[in-house]
Amino acid sequence: MASQFADEAELPALEVKDVSVTYRGAGFPAISRVTFTVGRGEVLAVLGPSGSGKTSILRAIAGFVRRRGTSSGGWLQHRDAACLTGEIWLNGIEASDFPPQKRGVAMVRQTWDLLPHLSVLEALHLTGRLEGTERGEVERRSEVVLRNLGLWRLRNRRPGQLSGGEVQRVALAKVLVRVNLGVCLFDECMGSLDSVLRSELLELIEREFVGGGAASVWVTHDLREARRLAQQLVILGNGCVEQTGTLEEIMKYPATENVFRLMTGYGPEFFLKVGSPEWRSLVESLRGPLECLGVVENGVLAVRPGGWSEVSDTQLGVEGRVVAIERLAKDIYRKVVDVGGWRGEVLSSVNGEVGQQCSVVLDQEEVVSFPGDGEG
Amino acid sequence: MERRALAGRARWNVKLVRDFVTASLVVFSIAPIGWLAVSSLRPVSSIASAPASVFRDPWTLNNYRHLLLDTEFVSGMKNSLIVALSVGVLAPTLALVGTFMGRRLSSKMRFASAVFWLSAYAVPAVVVVLPLFMAIHFMGSFNELFILVLGHLCLSFPLAYVVLSTRAITSIEDGLEEVLILDGADNLTVLRHAWIPSLGPTLGGLAMIAFTISMNDFVMARFLLSGRSATLPLVLQGLFDLSYKDWGLICAGGTLGIVAVTVPLLVVSSAWMRRESGGMRG
Numbered sequence: 186m187a188s189q190f191a192d193e194a195e196l197p198a199l200e201v202k203d204v205s206v207t208y209r210g211a212g213f214p215a216i217s218r219v220t221f222t223v224g225r226g227e228v229l230a231v232l233g234p235s236g237s238g239k240t241s242i243l244r245a246i247a248g249f250v251r252r253r254g255t256s257s258g259g260w261l262q263h264r265d266a267a268c269l270t271g272e273i274w275l276n277g278i279e280a281s282d283f284p285p286q287k288r289g290v291a292m293v294r295q296t297w298d299l300l301p302h303l304s305v306l307e308a309l310h311l312t313g314r315l316e317g318t319e320r321g322e323v324e325r326r327s328e329v330v331l332r333n334l335g336l337w338r339l340r341n342r343r344p345g346q347l348s349g350g351e352v353q354r355v356a357l358a359k360v361l362v363r364v365n366l367g368v369c370l371f372d373e374c375m376g377s378l379d380s381v382l383r384s385e386l387l388e389l390i391e392r393e394f395v396g397g398g399a400a401s402v403w404v405t406h407d408l409r410e411a412r413r414l415a416q417q418l419v420i421l422g423n424g425c426v427e428q429t430g431t432l433e434e435i436m437k438y439p440a441t442e443n444v445f446r447l448m449t450g451y452g453p454e455f456f457l458k459v460g461s462p463e464w465r466s467l468v469e470s471l472r473g474p475l476e477c478l479g480v481v482e483n484g485v486l487a488v489r490p491g492g493w494s495e496v497s498d499t500q501l502g503v504e505g506r507v508v509a510i511e512r513l514a515k516d517i518y519r520k521v522v523d524v525g526g527w528r529g530e531v532l533s534s535v536n537g538e539v540g541q542q543c544s545v546v547l548d549q550e551e552v553v554s555f556p557g558d559g560e561g
Numbered sequence: 562m563e564r565r566a567l568a569g570r571a572r573w574n575v576k577l578v579r580d581f582v583t584a585s586l587v588v589f590s591i592a593p594i595g596w597l598a599v600s601s602l603r604p605v606s607s608i609a610s611a612p613a614s615v616f617r618d619p620w621t622l623n624n625y626r627h628l629l630l631d632t633e634f635v636s637g638m639k640n641s642l643i644v645a646l647s648v649g650v651l652a653p654t655l656a657l658v659g660t661f662m663g664r665r666l667s668s669k670m671r672f673a674s675a676v677f678w679l680s681a682y683a684v685p686a687v688v689v690v691l692p693l694f695m696a697i698h699f700m701g702s703f704n705e706l707f708i709l710v711l712g713h714l715c716l717s718f719p720l721a722y723v724v725l726s727t728r729a730i731t732s733i734e735d736g737l738e739e740v741l742i743l744d745g746a747d748n749l750t751v752l753r754h755a756w757i758p759s760l761g762p763t764l765g766g767l768a769m770i771a772f773t774i775s776m777n778d779f780v781m782a783r784f785l786l787s788g789r790s791a792t793l794p795l796v797l798q799g800l801f802d803l804s805y806k807d808w809g810l811i812c813a814g815g816t817l818g819i820v821a822v823t824v825p826l827l828v829v830s831s832a833w834m835r836r837e838s839g840g841m842r843g
Contacts, residue, residue: 247743286745298740302758311754315745363744 196277198400199223199246199368204271206241206250215241215267216424223368223400223417230403230411232447233421239404241424243370245269246402247292248285275367289367295376297356299344305331305355306340309362318364330361334389350382357389366399373404387413408448420444436489442555445487454528457486459557463526470503470525471547483557486527492551493522493529495543502544505529507537594819601625601812608808624809625817634814637796638821641776644706644792648713649772653764655714656721660729661752663722675726678719686781689715694785705790712781717771724767725760732759765829776822793818 200222205214216238223229231239244250250267273281280288300308306327313323331337334354344352353374360369371390375383391414394401403414411418412432420428420435420443428440439445442456449455457464460483496502505522513519513532520531522545531545600608607618628634663674681689690712737755746754757764779794786795797814800807 247739249739285739285742286747288743290743292740292743294736294740296734296736298734298736300737300741300754300758303754312744315741315750317745359744 197222197274198225198227198276199402200272200274201242201246202272202274204242204245204269204273206238206245206267206269208267214424216245216421218271219419219421219426221417221419221426221429223402225398225400226394226396227416228395228401228403228414229417229419230405230415231419231421232406232408232411234406234447237421238424239406239421240372241267242421243292243372243402243404246273246288246368246370247290248280248283248288252281289365290370291360291363291366291368292370292372293356293360293374294372295374297352297374299352299355299359301344304341304343305336305347305358308355308359312359313362313364316363316365322364323362326362326364327358330358334358334361349378350385353378353382353386354389357386357393361393369394369399369401371401371403371405373406375405375407375410383410390414406447408450420447422447439553439555442485442487445553445555449487449490451487451528451530454523455487455530457527459484459486459554467503467525467527485555485557487553487555488529488547489551489553490530491532492548493524493531493545494548495520495522495531495533495535496546497544499544502546505543505545507539507541507543510537510539512536594816597812597819598816601809601816603809605807605809608812624813627807628810628813628817632800632810632814633791633796634793634817637791637793638817640706640790641793642821644709644713644782645772645776647710648717648775649768651710652714652717652721652771653725653767655718656725656767657752657756657760657764659718659722660725661748661756663726664729664733671726675723678722681715681719686712686716687784690781690785705786709782709785709792710775712785713771713775713778717767717774721767721771725763728760728763729756732763762833765833769826769829772825773822777818793821 202220204216204219206216207214219238219242221229231242233239241250244267250269252270253268269281271281272279275283275288275290300311303311309327309330310323313326314320318326328337331340334357336351336354336358339347339351339355344355347355356374360366375386378386387410390401395414401414403411405411416431418428418430418432418435419426420440422441422443428435428444435444436448439448445451457467464486503524505524507520508523508528509521511519516534518533518536520533520537520543522529522531522543524545529545529547531543537543601624602620602622604618604621604623663671666674690708693711693715694708733755738751741751741755777794778792779798782792782795783798786792791799793814797811797818800810800814
């Protein structure tokens with residue numbers, strides 16, 4: 186028996202295998218053949234631009250998108266506007282056909298979704314009772330969770346009587362009060378928060394979920410959130426997984442131009458088309474053969490953050506023009522420099538002015554190349 | 562200073578006119594009811610006498626005594642309350658369940674069902690109710706009040722369904738339901754915790770509309786009921802006689818009929834107001 190429990194503990198809490206979701210009438214899948222695994226206590230961040238299928242993945246994991254013809258097991262089916270193919274495994278069990286109630290999954294959304302007629306304590310009690318936990322245990326657990334989150338004094342208030350930050354903490358308390366929680370899904374839940382609340386909440390989530398008993402899937406388009414919480418990242422683009430891996434892996438070997446754009450936030454002016462007049466001019470002026478980077482014809486080049494650096498000796502570098510300056514901290518400035526039509530990011534200890542000329546050098550190890558789109 | 566004084570005087574004039582119009586409307590609405598109530602407490606002989614005076618004769622409860630003891634009023638009131646309470650409870654309840662189930666349909670099917678129920682108003686009620694009446698009549702024993710309840714439901718349900726469907730779209734977020742379902746809630750729990758609290762005021766309003774219409778209905782009751790189980794409007798109609806009209810009985814019956822409708826209305830609306838103001842605290 187002991188070995189069996191050991192095996193169970195090693196099973197991933199969530200496995201998404203080859204999952205596609207097609208919405209009725211759309212004709213093409215919203216997500217296509219998505220695969221990833223999340224272990225207990227791990228946070229996996231799903232990043233992607235709007236419309237890339239992030240929420241569809243969460244709805245499939247939650248059970249609101251199911252295979253055609255499967256029943257919810259209740260006297261009414263939740264309307265099925267989408268169809269799932271592939272498999273979803275929870276704690277080593279194939280759960281693709283399980284109704285949402287039986288999956289041990291919780292979801293936290295941007296709107297936080299608290300019942301307006303229930304007080305904080307009543308909401309936690311209801312969540313615990315719906316899960317089937319014994320009444321005394323629910324009450325004990327609710328008190329512990331509310332005290333841990335500093336919400337005990339607000340236990341008799343309703344959502345309408347709470348501030349925005351308190352509502353968020355109550356929504357998290359509702360998740361934490363659950364005993365049989367296997368997977369927690371966060372759907373861009375920081376979207377409407379100011380930076381202070383966001384920071385507080387991230388700290389709370391980091392404390393309660395990272396290394397806890399449940400697996401978490403964190404859907405966001407904010408890289409800072411992913412960087413802080415997630416051990417693994419899944420980058421989506423047009424409904425397909427473009428890359429999975431740790432932050433370091435993805436930054437070191439970005440699979441596509443889209444992944445690099447998403448990870449850096451760089452616009453098109455940070456990318457240099459091989460063979461373009463700007464490229465020819467730069468190959469001549471930069472100290473080093475850019476052609477040796479193994480780029481394919483008509484490919485695109487970009488430089489990782491920190492790849493450019495400012496030098497005081499104009500003989501060593503190439504001439505650039507500062508187009509934007511951002512103060513990050515005391516004596517740390519982020520400058521965007523235009524070098525012959527190619528923009529790059531420079532971290533500098535010296536402030537300057539927009540439009541000012543400067544001398545920069547390129548670390549060719551930090552140059553990444555992507556295949557081109559085939560157009561001249 | 563002078564301009565400010567003129568502006569203040571203009572605002573005061575506007576307020577005066579507004580208050581006068583409001584007071585006139587209130588008097589216009591309340592006065593006939595007040596006159597009815599006062600007349601029901603006067604001897605029959607003085608009600609129709611001229612010039613009209615409220616204080617000429619001593620007030621009396623004879624009209625009420627006569628109404629309650631010598632007529633079918635109590636039985637009619639009981640029947641009306643049975644019909645009105647049944648319709649008032651069933652119409653919003655069935656509409657709530659129907660809307661809840663309809664929400665699970667695709668948007669095209671939801672639209673089709675709303676059009677279907679609204680089209681019920683295009684058909685004369687008699688055409689709907691008469692075959693029902695005949696079918697149950699042929700089957701043998703039946704309760705006439707049950708038929709009347711069904712008839713009123715045919716009229717009240719479509720309205721309640723369409724109103725609730727529209728309200729549900731704006732009042733109940735999918736996310737609220739989904740979070741409850743993920744917590745382990747079944748459909749009844751979702752209905753109880755997400756739907757009923759959100760749609761409570763609408764349900765109360767629909768219940769009151771259904772209650773009031775079926776309580777005061779005369780035409781359908783006249784058509785469907787025999788003399789055995791008359792409702793309040795039929796009993797009141799029986800008090801009219803072409804040769805002799807007992808205005809004391811008519812005033813007393815009218816007053817009690819109004820009370821029977823307005824008391825539940827006031828109870829529901831005050832509960833509603835308490836709920837709304839409770840939500841504003843803090």
